[in-house]
Amino acid sequence: MNIRIGNGFDIHRLAAGRKLFLGGVEIPSEFGLDGHSDADALLHALCDSLLGALALGDIGLHFPNTDERYRGIDSKKLLNQVYSLVKEKGYRLVNADIMVICERPKLLPYIQQMRETIAGLLECGTDRISVKATTNEKLGSLGRGEGIAVYAVSLLEQVG
Numbered sequence: 001m002n003i004r005i006g007n008g009f010d011i012h013r014l015a016a017g018r019k020l021f022l023g024g025v026e027i028p029s030e031f032g033l034d035g036h037s038d039a040d041a042l043l044h045a046l047c048d049s050l051l052g053a054l055a056l057g058d059i060g061l062h063f064p065n066t067d068e069r070y071r072g073i074d075s076k077k078l079l080n081q082v083y084s085l086v087k088e089k090g091y092r093l094v095n096a097d098i099m100v101i102c103e104r105p106k107l108l109p110y111i112q113q114m115r116e117t118i119a120g121l122l123e124c125g126t127d128r129i130s131v132k133a134t135t136n137e138k139l140g141s142l143g144r145g146e147g148i149a150v151y152a153v154s155l156l157e158q159v160g
């Protein structure tokens with residue numbers, strides 16, 4: 001089998017007094033995502049899609065939130081470790097498609113920087129990294145802006 005697909009999902013609550021990180025980019029906002037690490041739900045969903053493609057478990061298994069080593073950690077480091085594992089298994093990314101559900105702030109001004117950051121970490125062109133954003137049309141908890149959710153799909157191919 002030389003191609004593998006994986007999906008990932010993550011959701012974090014928004015909280016006052018936290019910085020907002022999404023896709024490895026710090027976004028000016030009065031609220032940030034709450035969590036053990038820097039709470040970058042986008043990179044977490046992406047990590048889970050990469051791990052899922054190779055049936056390597058999930059982010060909670062690799063980086064337990066009970067482990068003090070991961071407190072406040074930059075999630076770019078987690079993605080870097082996950083992608084090292086992917087390469088160790090003899091695979092590389094074909095493309096990733098990421099969908100962020102976020103009522104506020106508006107993400108459009110930051111999408112290109114997220115794509116470039118992720119492409120750098122996954123050693124590919126930005127044309128292989130899609131980041132999209134939508135609102136939840138004010139429906140439910142996401143619609144009230146209580147949190148941000150992210151879905152990710154990654155396709156991997158065997159190298160050589």
Ligand code: MG
Pocket residue numbers: 010011012035039040041044
């Ligand atoms: Mg998370």
